[in-house]
Amino acid sequence: MKILSTLYKEFLLLARDPGGMALIFIMPLALVVVMALVQDAPFRDYQEIKLEVLFVDADADSLSAKIKQAFAASPNVSLVMEKDSIVAKKRVQAGDFKAAIIIPQNTSAALRNKTRQLITTVFADFGLPAQADSTPLPGVDLKILFDPAIKANYKQSLSGAVEKIIANVQTAWVLDELQSQLGEGKPAPPKRDFKLTEIVRVSTQYASENKFQGLMLNSVQHNVPAWTMFAMFFILYPLAGNFIKEREEGSMLRLRLISGSQFPVIAGKFSFYFLVCLTQFVMMIAVGIFVMPWLGLSKLALGGDALNIFITACAVAMAATGYGVLIGVYFKTAQQALSFGSVSVVILSAIGGVWVPVYVMPEILQSLSRFSPMSWGLESFNDLFLRQASIGVILPNVLKLVAFALVTLLASVVIHKSRTVV
Amino acid sequence: MSIVVRLDHLTKQYLKAPRPAVSNMSFEIPEGAVFGLLGPNGAGKSTTVMMLCGLMRPDSGTVSVLGLDMQEHGAEVRKKIGVAPQEIALFPTLTAHENLVYFGRMYGLKKDEIKRQIEKYLSVFNLREKAHKQVGTFSGGMKKRLNLIAALLHQPRLVILDEPTAGVDVQSRNMILDFLTDLKAEGTSIIYSSHVLEEAERICTHLGIIDEGTVLQTGTRGHVMAQHPDCQNLEQLFLKLTGKNIRD
Numbered sequence: 001m002k003i004l005s006t007l008y009k010e011f012l013l014l015a016r017d018p019g020g021m022a023l024i025f026i027m028p029l030a031l032v033v034v035m036a037l038v039q040d041a042p043f044r045d046y047q048e049i050k051l052e053v054l055f056v057d058a059d060a061d062s063l064s065a066k067i068k069q070a071f072a073a074s075p076n077v078s079l080v081m082e083k084d085s086i087v088a089k090k091r092v093q094a095g096d097f098k099a100a101i102i103i104p105q106n107t108s109a110a111l112r113n114k115t116r117q118l119i120t121t122v123f124a125d126f127g128l129p130a131q132a133d134s135t136p137l138p139g140v141d142l143k144i145l146f147d148p149a150i151k152a153n154y155k156q157s158l159s160g161a162v163e164k165i166i167a168n169v170q171t172a173w174v175l176d177e178l179q180s181q182l183g184e185g186k187p188a189p190p191k192r193d194f195k196l197t198e199i200v201r202v203s204t205q206y207a208s209e210n211k212f213q214g215l216m217l218n219s220v221q222h223n224v225p226a227w228t229m230f231a232m233f234f235i236l237y238p239l240a241g242n243f244i245k246e247r248e249e250g251s252m253l254r255l256r257l258i259s260g261s262q263f264p265v266i267a268g269k270f271s272f273y274f275l276v277c278l279t280q281f282v283m284m285i286a287v288g289i290f291v292m293p294w295l296g297l298s299k300l301a302l303g304g305d306a307l308n309i310f311i312t313a314c315a316v317a318m319a320a321t322g323y324g325v326l327i328g329v330y331f332k333t334a335q336q337a338l339s340f341g342s343v344s345v346v347i348l349s350a351i352g353g354v355w356v357p358v359y360v361m362p363e364i365l366q367s368l369s370r371f372s373p374m375s376w377g378l379e380s381f382n383d384l385f386l387r388q389a390s391i392g393v394i395l396p397n398v399l400k401l402v403a404f405a406l407v408t409l410l411a412s413v414v415i416h417k418s419r420t421v422v
Numbered sequence: 423m424s425i426v427v428r429l430d431h432l433t434k435q436y437l438k439a440p441r442p443a444v445s446n447m448s449f450e451i452p453e454g455a456v457f458g459l460l461g462p463n464g465a466g467k468s469t470t471v472m473m474l475c476g477l478m479r480p481d482s483g484t485v486s487v488l489g490l491d492m493q494e495h496g497a498e499v500r501k502k503i504g505v506a507p508q509e510i511a512l513f514p515t516l517t518a519h520e521n522l523v524y525f526g527r528m529y530g531l532k533k534d535e536i537k538r539q540i541e542k543y544l545s546v547f548n549l550r551e552k553a554h555k556q557v558g559t560f561s562g563g564m565k566k567r568l569n570l571i572a573a574l575l576h577q578p579r580l581v582i583l584d585e586p587t588a589g590v591d592v593q594s595r596n597m598i599l600d601f602l603t604d605l606k607a608e609g610t611s612i613i614y615s616s617h618v619l620e621e622a623e624r625i626c627t628h629l630g631i632i633d634e635g636t637v638l639q640t641g642t643r644g645h646v647m648a649q650h651p652d653c654q655n656l657e658q659l660f661l662k663l664t665g666k667n668i669r670d
Contacts, residue, residue, distance in 0.1 A: 005527040009516065016515045016556075246513070254511035254525065254572060257475055259500035261528045 002261065006268020007275075013242065014276070020238045024276055025283065028231030032284050036223040036297055053158070054088045054100035055079040061108030063169055067101065070165045077158065085143075092145045099150065099158055102143040110140045111166075112173060119177040142166070220298045224288035225381035226354040229316055229374050231284065232277040233348065236324030236341040239273050243328030244337055262417055266329075270321050270409065277317035304384030308391050312384060315401035316377040322408035323373070329412040348372045353379075376400045424489075426580050426611045427451040427474065432483035434469050434635075443469040445635040446483070451613065451628060456606050458626035458643075459615040460656075462664050466635040467615045468508075471584055474613065475505050488579060501529075504578035508585040510565045511572065514558030518549055518568050521557060522575060529576040536575070543571040546601060563594030570598060574605075581605065582613045587621060599625055619656045629656075631663050638663045 014020055053071075057064045071077050080097070082088045088100040144162060146155050246252040255261045288300025302309060324341070331337035349355065351365055352374030358366055369375040376397040383389035383397075428450050435442040444466045451457045461467050472478040473485055476496040485492040487499045512521045519540065526536035544550045547567040557565060570586055583602075587595040602625050606612060616622055622629065623643075630640040639646050639659075646659070653659040 002528055002530070005524055009513070009520070009524045012520060013513065013515055249514065250507060250509035250511035251513050252511075253477075253507050253509065254505075255528060256477060257500060257505045257507075258525070258528045259497045260530070264528070 002264035003268045003271060006264055007272045010242075010269055010272035014238070014272075017238075020242075023238055024231075024235065024280065028227065028234070028280055028284060029287055031231065032224055032227040032287060033291065033295065035227050036219045036288075036292060037295065039223055040219040040297055042219075050076060050078055051098055051154070052078050052080050054082045054091060054097045056082050056085045056088050056100065056102040058085070058105045059103040059107040061106075063108040063111055063166070064103045066169050067103065067162065067165050070161070074161070077161070089145055092147050095147055095149065098147045098154070100143075100145040101162060102145065104141055104143075107140055107142060110138060111170060114140065115170060115173045116177050119174065119181055123181060218298050220288055220292045220300050221382075221385060222357060224284060224292070224300050225385065226349075226374075226378055228281055228284040229320075229352075229377045229381075230345070230349045230354050231280050232316055232320040233323065233345045233374060234342070235273050235277055235280075235320050236327050236345065237338060239269065239321065239324035240328035240331070240337045240341050241334055243269070243325070244331065244334040248334070263413065266325060266409070266413055266416060270325055273321045273324060274314075274317050277320050278313060281313045281317065300385075302385055303388045305388075305391075308389075308394060309381075309384055311391070312377065312380045312394055312398055312401075315380075315398045315405075316373075318405035319373045319377070319401040319408075322405035322412070325412045326408040326415075329416045349374050351375070352377075373401055373404050376404075424453045425450050425486075426453045426455075426488055427457075427613070428484075428486040429470070429474075430484045430486070432470070432473060432485060433481050434473060434478065435481055442481075442635050444473070444480070447632070447635065447637055448483075449630050449637055449640045451611065453611055454606065454609050455628045456602065456612040456614055456626045457628045457630060458622035459613055459630050459632065460617075460619065460622055460660060461632040462617075465633045465664070467632065468584065469635075470632070471505075471582060471613070471615055474582060475503070476500060501576070502578055503580045503582060504573035504576065505582045506570045506573040506584065506586055508588060510557075510569050512557050512565065512568060515556055517554045517556055518544070518560070519553040521568065522572060525572045526575045531576060539575045539577075540571075543574060547571060547597065561591075563590040566590045567594060567598065570601075578610070580611045580613070582615075584615045585617070586614070587616070587618060595621070619660055623656045631660060633664045 014024070055068065055071075057068070068079060071079050079101070082091070082100070085100075085102045088097075088102060091097050092100045142162070144159060146158075243252075246255075252265075255265050285300065285302070289302075293299045327337050327341040327344075331340065349372075351361075351368045352358075352372035353361070353369055354374055358369045358375060358378075361369065380389075380394040380397045383394050387393075430448050432444055432447040433442055434444045447466070447470065459467050459470065469478065473480050473492070474487065476485075476492050476499060479493065488502050490499050492499055513524070516524070522540045522543075523536055526539065531539070540553075541550075544553050547570070549564060549567060549571075552560065552564065557568065560568065566586060566589070570583070573581060573583075586602075587598055590598070599621060602612060602614070606625070606627070614622065614626060626643055628640075628642050629646045631638045631646070639649065641649075643656075647653065647656070650659050650662060653662055
């Protein structure tokens, strides 16, 4: 009854505190939406962005035709024709384009000659009739110019794509040359079109259940659970603030004077803010599902079992509330508590992978992240949402969160009692 | 007459303080008394009250309240005493009624009892019409009256009041003092810590004048005054015992 009374009292106090309500419910929603929007592009990693690349075709032959043909089918690169390579360089330098591909004059011819020379040399080595020409031929000098501000992985992708096209062309020409050399003096055999790309087919897919195929870590899948946890841990701001305010205003003194009220006061506050955390969770998940698509982002997919998601949310809520209670009990002034509390939440969130996923952090931070309750929570949510993990997989992290909550609560009760009564 | 409070060689020194706040203090308060705990600033009144309520542990000596040792039976004692601290120990954004219901529940009172007590005291202290207004909107006098009600809900046998009339208007002060006189008549023992000597003279049956952590004079008001026939009133006696130097 005492716990319920405290819970109701906390409800009334919060309901009459518009600033606290905004901090608990409005700010986190704004935060999760803004962060998901801001991080959308980096998360998409240019996969869905169509980049325009200048194309200088001084060759005007089969190689440049193959490159144009390949990029015409690409959803990510669109070639913009430019005649002058100097102009192309200037435009890339100016940042108008992220890259320029320059195919010099006679590149196809040079490549073809090189290929022919290679085959004849091989034939000659095996004693087959061929006229090997040992005159060194000039190298094929194809250029790709990059804007210095381009992301490294995009640079790599574009170079890789061009190299792959050239390799394919060269392989085709090697085969052509082989056919031609072997058939010399005989009636020409029918020309075979080898589908090189079909020799070995590489298929990629995510190791998820069929119905969740295609579900991957994107801005929404990362930011919604991550910032939800951040908001849940930020409950310490109103919670610790309320604790200290009651102490400063004197109402806590009266409660200290009432026998048997210490546990109900802490338990009641804990229960109330635990429920607030769960409410935040539900609201932010709802934003992920219903609001994010409306903003042009992906819809949050809850891949896992609903009960497991609820268990994880409860464990995170317990840990967040326990931490808030401890901060409120331990610090003597609001300034100390709120400064320490908010900075510590930012640090825990940073090393916990809220701002950027843990796997992109330096090794030392990846090691530190193991000690952040937010990392335990986020890992569990990723396990559930993306990998459809079972309770057995998330259980270690859930238990860590619950243990964290129990330790912080126990410490709070001990500190509160030691400062309270004889 | 039984003893409700017994302080026996009580001593308390704060960390880094040059001298004890309370030093070897001993006195007794009989049941049904209104005991005025009087002293200038820094005399040790608040420290004594804190130890009486069990909010602070003495360095040495014992406190016995209602026959129970405070250190051993603190929780049991607190169920039987009511304390109105000097600060307004209420939630300003809750209404008067909500505050009292909450504290009543924390005292472990039943719903009917809480209702009955709230109605009774809101009437006595003329706060009925304001029962559903938030405490933050109350005047100083109203807050002090409500603060006192919150200490009385569980019908304590001993009430400890720390400056209950500080900062209130004449009407509220008069109402509080009249109420305390009635409460005493019902047999409740009261410890009244105050600077206002005329109030002490009006309601206290017993006095304890303290300074620099020690008891200077204690006993019934008549007995204390009789020890100093040259003093016309309590104020003269107080100044005689504690001196005229300003205390900050």
